[in-house]
Amino acid sequence: MRFEINARDGLARRGELELDGVVHGTPTIAFVDTWKHTAPKDGLKLRQSSLAKEGDIGISPSGFSLSPHEGEPEIEVGYRGSPFAADVSEGGFAILDGVSGLSLDSRRFVDAIEAMKNRRLLKPAFCPVIGLPSRLAFLSYCGIDVFDSIPLIMAAENGQYLNSDGAIPVDRIKELPCECASCAEGIADVKGLLKHNISVATNELRLVRNHIALGTLRELVESRIRAETWQVQSLRVLDLEHSHLQEVHAPIKGARFTASSKESLHRPDVARWRRRLVDRYRRPDKADTLVLLPCSARKPYSISPSHRRFRDAIFNSGRAHAVHEVIVTSPLGLVPRELELFYPARDYDIPVTGHWDRDEQAMVQELVRWLVESQRYKAIISHLGSERDLVNEVVDDCIDTSDGDPNARGSLSKLEDTVREQAPNGGGGTRRRTRAADDLSSIARFQFGDAGDALTAGASAAGRWPAMKIVRDGIQLGAVSHQRGMISMTLPGAAIVGSKDAYCVEIDDFLPKGNLFAIGVEDATDDIRIGDDAVIRHAGDVRAVGVARMTPVEMRAADRGEAVHIRHRAR
Amino acid sequence: MGGRDSGEPALGRRGRDKSKSTRTAVSAWRERENVDGAAIDVGVIVLRSSGCAHSRDGGCSMCGYNVESREGVAGHDLEEQFLKAAPPLEDVRFLKIYTSGSFLDEREIPSCFREKVLKWCAERHARLLVETRAEFVSEEAMTAIAGIHDDLEVAIGLESANDKVLKYAINKNMTVKDFDRAAATVKKAGAALRSYVLLKPPFLTEAEALEDAIATTKHAALQSDTISINPVNVQRGTTVESLWRNWAYRPPWLWSVVEVLNSCTSLERKIVCEPTGGGKARGAHNCGQCDGDILQSIREHTISQNRTSIKIPECGCREIWESVMELEGLVADGTVDLQRMFRNRGD
Numbered sequence: 001m002r003f004e005i006n007a008r009d010g011l012a013r014r015g016e017l018e019l020d021g022v023v024h025g026t027p028t029i030a031f032v033d034t035w036k037h038t039a040p041k042d043g044l045k046l047r048q049s050s051l052a053k054e055g056d057i058g059i060s061p062s063g064f065s066l067s068p069h070e071g072e073p074e075i076e077v078g079y080r081g082s083p084f085a086a087d088v089s090e091g092g093f094a095i096l097d098g099v100s101g102l103s104l105d106s107r108r109f110v111d112a113i114e115a116m117k118n119r120r121l122l123k124p125a126f127c128p129v130i131g132l133p134s135r136l137a138f139l140s141y142c143g144i145d146v147f148d149s150i151p152l153i154m155a156a157e158n159g160q161y162l163n164s165d166g167a168i169p170v171d172r173i174k175e176l177p178c179e180c181a182s183c184a185e186g187i188a189d190v191k192g193l194l195k196h197n198i199s200v201a202t203n204e205l206r207l208v209r210n211h212i213a214l215g216t217l218r219e220l221v222e223s224r225i226r227a228e229t230w231q232v233q234s235l236r237v238l239d240l241e242h243s244h245l246q247e248v249h250a251p252i253k254g255a256r257f258t259a260s261s262k263e264s265l266h267r268p269d270v271a272r273w274r275r276r277l278v279d280r281y282r283r284p285d286k287a288d289t290l291v292l293l294p295c296s297a298r299k300p301y302s303i304s305p306s307h308r309r310f311r312d313a314i315f316n317s318g319r320a321h322a323v324h325e326v327i328v329t330s331p332l333g334l335v336p337r338e339l340e341l342f343y344p345a346r347d348y349d350i351p352v353t354g355h356w357d358r359d360e361q362a363m364v365q366e367l368v369r370w371l372v373e374s375q376r377y378k379a380i381i382s383h384l385g386s387e388r389d390l391v392n393e394v395v396d397d398c399i400d401t402s403d404g405d406p407n408a409r410g411s412l413s414k415l416e417d418t419v420r421e422q423a424p425n426g427g428g429g430t431r432r433r434t435r436a437a438d439d440l441s442s443i444a445r446f447q448f449g450d451a452g453d454a455l456t457a458g459a460s461a462a463g464r465w466p467a468m469k470i471v472r473d474g475i476q477l478g479a480v481s482h483q484r485g486m487i488s489m490t491l492p493g494a495a496i497v498g499s500k501d502a503y504c505v506e507i508d509d510f511l512p513k514g515n516l517f518a519i520g521v522e523d524a525t526d527d528i529r530i531g532d533d534a535v536i537r538h539a540g541d542v543r544a545v546g547v548a549r550m551t552p553v554e555m556r557a558a559d560r561g562e563a564v565h566i567r568h569r570a571r
Numbered sequence: 572m573g574g575r576d577s578g579e580p581a582l583g584r585r586g587r588d589k590s591k592s593t594r595t596a597v598s599a600w601r602e603r604e605n606v607d608g609a610a611i612d613v614g615v616i617v618l619r620s621s622g623c624a625h626s627r628d629g630g631c632s633m634c635g636y637n638v639e640s641r642e643g644v645a646g647h648d649l650e651e652q653f654l655k656a657a658p659p660l661e662d663v664r665f666l667k668i669y670t671s672g673s674f675l676d677e678r679e680i681p682s683c684f685r686e687k688v689l690k691w692c693a694e695r696h697a698r699l700l701v702e703t704r705a706e707f708v709s710e711e712a713m714t715a716i717a718g719i720h721d722d723l724e725v726a727i728g729l730e731s732a733n734d735k736v737l738k739y740a741i742n743k744n745m746t747v748k749d750f751d752r753a754a755a756t757v758k759k760a761g762a763a764l765r766s767y768v769l770l771k772p773p774f775l776t777e778a779e780a781l782e783d784a785i786a787t788t789k790h791a792a793l794q795s796d797t798i799s800i801n802p803v804n805v806q807r808g809t810t811v812e813s814l815w816r817n818w819a820y821r822p823p824w825l826w827s828v829v830e831v832l833n834s835c836t837s838l839e840r841k842i843v844c845e846p847t848g849g850g851k852a853r854g855a856h857n858c859g860q861c862d863g864d865i866l867q868s869i870r871e872h873t874i875s876q877n878r879t880s881i882k883i884p885e886c887g888c889r890e891i892w893e894s895v896m897e898l899e900g901l902v903a904d905g906t907v908d909l910q911r912m913f914r915n916r917g918d
Contacts, residue, residue, distance in 0.1 A: 036897055066786060084742045093903070103912070128907075
């Protein structure tokens with residue numbers, strides 16, 4: 001049996017499971033094949049090991065069975081978790097056990113997922129019995145790779161017509177909301193119902209695999225979990241109590257998303273953004289006049305008409321170099337202007353009504369409070385719209401320039417005048433250059449933590465926004481990639497970050513020729529996230545720099561798969 | 572004082588004494604049983620003893636009878652319990668004494684009290700049935716009791732004829748060999764032997780449980796006069812109960828009970844089966860529609876001792892049972908109650 005992960009989306013993965021030369025794309029369903037219910041012809045099958053053929057997942061009889069143990073099973077049943085028996089050896093799969101209890105208790109379910117992922121991350125994860133079509137998105141999101149068809153059969157036996165959003169008792173269906181072969185014929189019996197249930201489940205998994213490849217599974221999950229409270233609870237508990245597990249698997253640069261549910265507020269990438277602000281952020285050195293601005297639908301904000309007006313007003317004040325523009329928004333809370341390209345600041349969409357719910361209010365207020373307390377501004381100007389009251393309420397001596405309508409002509413000139421009054425004087429090209437270097441320092445710090453300070457210490461900025469370069473002593477250390485919204489390091493830049501033992505992948509003594517594969521990784525620092533720029537080195541000597549393709553845990557443990565996609569190699 | 576306190580004795584259903592007084596039996600009742608071809612009245616007394624010796628080291632996974640026991644019940648307490656409970660049953664020709672433990676364990680049932688019960692029955696020419704774990708059946712003990720009363724039936728829980736089931740599913744702390752030895756000792760002393768067969772210990776699938784109970788019944792038939800098929804019911808405070816609460820255990824289907832009974836038609840032994848809690852969520856049950864009819868058939872089967880097959884009624888839930896029988900063995904880990912997880916919520 002071989003299992004290879006081709007794409008990751010948080011804990012979810014799209015992979016290949018190969019059994020006796022037959023390859024199945026995961027997440028997938030292993031179809032049980034019994035006398036009463038034969039499995040569909042193609043597709044993975046789950047059979048008793050004594051009946052298993054090549055390419056099947058064989059399951060052993062339990063230790064209580066009177067039939068003799070034959071064949072070499074992929075799944076060893078043992079004594080089914082009896083507390084009176086010792087644990088059996090673990091087979092090729094990571095199996096979620098006690099699923100019936102887990103399906104009754106979200107907290108226990110999520111604990112079991114965490115335990116499974118901490119212990120057996122690289123094994124294909126098998127989730128028996130509970131994989132109803134409406135749960136496949138969420139369970140895949142939790143990192144399950146293989147399901148069985150038992151729920152599809154038992155639902156059919158109990159007259160349940162399954163859908164991706166739940167189930168309808170088949171005898172109460174008014175019209176069949178499906179065009180599968182079985183529904184086209186009109187469902188006549190349990191067999192027909194089962195065929196429909198299988199069709200729905202396989203289609204849903206196709207959808208799930210697509211979303212994983214696109215990096216957009218979370219949005220599908222946020223919609224599918226509405227089918228039952230257990231799923232909603234489980235996702236919420238996963239977000240709130242297992243944020244670390246999710247955060248280490250969430251890519252640093254993900255796909256665009258719509259934050260349209262209560263759960264979106266706690267997406268791992270969004271939660272990481274807020275956490276990182278507090279943990280790592282430091283404002284550009286000279287920018288000591290804070291201007292709080294509303295967000296815009298268009299992203300990056302600075303290309304939106306409203307933000308152009310705000311920026312014009314600030315520019316016209318002649319004090320732009322001293323102004324720190326910070327955008328107030330949900331679900332990210334705050335976006336300092338210099339980070340507006342950094343994921344997910346320009347990649348989210350949120351329904352805007354002007355009404356802020358209490359969770360959003362509390363989150364924004366908390367971050368605004370943190371900002372003004374930690375960043376020590378000389379003046380604070382509030383130029384906000386619907387969020388004005390809730391922000392002004394927590395900032396003691398702020399000057400309000402918007403009057404509730406930030407786009408009004410009067411408000412804009414008030415903003416210009418106020419900035420001119422409040423910000424320290426001075427001007428000219430040198431200041432603008434220094435300010436650009438300060439902005440780069442801020443990005444570097446947000447991206448690399450303390451090592452980011454080292455990367456930009458004494459360096460200056462070159463080039464035009466957004467393609468800014470970090471240059472020191474005539475050597476380019478890195479540049480902001482417009483596409484990724486973050487800094488891509490050069491080899492000299494990598495040497496500096498590497499010297500701080502941050503974002504490093506340790507390899508044996510070789511020069512990577514193509515990309516770096518997991519088998520070549522000796523060690524990797526825990527700060528690396530998928531999509532991060534990583535330094536590849538051997539005993540302190542930088543060998544390459546590139547983009548991480550797996551988590552550091554996987555890099556250390558895996559034998560296959562691309563660990564780092566290399567951009568520059570040492571010669 | 573609450574309005575419900577009307578001064579009635581603390582008796583629950585079937586006259587069960589919930590006060591846990593050391594001087595009152597747990598319960599006593601009359602039931603019908605086929606004895607030597609005729610249905611007769613049988614007296615049953617459940618005494619509150621100090622409890623089963625095995626319950627102190629974990630107990631069996633399905634047994635919650637220790638809740639009826641109380642520490643420090645002495646011989647004179649038992650005597651008082653017995654003398655209060657026995658008179659109303661005096662005319663019975665068959666008396667069963669249950670202690671939720673072992674009648675032959677002298678720490679639980681002091682020999683002076685044991686002798687009194689035996690004499691009581693001997694004087695009235697009533698057959699006496701007592702229960703015991705196999706380890707307390709010795710030639711000495713058997714000679715002692717058989718010397719006082721010669722119409723004895725000793726009941727021992729074999730539960731399963733598979734040592735792995737005994738050890739890993741039931742935690743019985745007994746091997747099949749232990750049982751066989753005790754059975755032979757009972758027979759040698761001239762007493763009748765009744766064996767208990769457990770249907771569906773935890774951690775077994777429905778299909779495994781059925782297979783196991785049939786094999787166990789065959790094994791029990793080698794030495795037993797009577798075989799009692801006991802479908803597991805979910806008792807409080809047991810391993811089975813915690814599994815059941817997690818939907819990881821389902822008491823056996825009545826279809827399975829019928830299958831076991833129908834497998835016994837060629838056995839020339841008395842076969843009894845009275846599913847405790849039958850038709851209820853905690854006892855052997857089917858879908859709720861057909862339960863009453865099947866339970867009635869099982870009852871008649873036990874009373875009549877006819878060796879004909881129990882007629883299988885028509886019910887849609889048999890299809891579900893058949894699917895469960897096939898599918899449970901393909902569950903990759905643990906056991907699950909597949910019916911509870913997937914039935915229509917409107918059911």
